[in-house]
Amino acid sequence: MRITGVGTDLVEVVRISGLLERYGERFMRKIFTEKEIRYCSARPDPAVHFSGRFAAKEAVAKAAYQSGWLEVIPWRNIEITNDTHGRPSVNITPQVFSVCHLSIAHDGAYALAFAVGETDHV
Template sequence: MIFGTGVDIVDITRFERLLGEGNERLFGRLFTEHEREYCAGKARSAQHYALRFAAKEAFLKACGLGLREGMTWHDVEVVSDRLGKPELRLHGRALAIFTDLELAKTFVALSHDGNFAVAMVVLERS
């Protein structure tokens, strides 16, 4: 049974600007070390940062909570499986909320076109 859905769209040029400004502190607050390493290794790193940020926002919308209840940006991490498919890895407060809501599975889809990155998250209840 579907519990919630969330979608978010991000302007990639915003992340290009932030990268150009060398705003490491902000990126450290928004993304886990693993996410920063992954994105930094890509030719269009801003695109990958934007996709991950959109996925985090979409997850928060699907939960219906936003960034509250003690949740931080690091509590939702975007990883790739061995074939490159994106997945969400939940930590800390996000994992606790996921468990409290008796949710069983997350589904995430990422896409980009031109200057835009979009993510959709579906949460399934057991």
């Protein structure tokens, strides 16, 4: 297994909360999957978690493009889920990496994410 792509992204929470307020469901459903919407909407401050997921999708896309992937990956083809401990993981369709590690953080005005993709056939 070899690391073939890394990506990071920083998102200002107010930018995402603005889009959520302005475009509501339309923005939400264009970017996020049903599972992601359910997870974020159940939190006390949904915009923070939507921001973390937005940053995560950008970070994963950067890692994919860095690895040599040439096609655009639609937002909803990158799905972020959390296990029972809160640990995030990512499912990418098509499967760009053999495994993609992901970390998300948020504090105050910002959310950030970092992704590391590994490939086993190079």
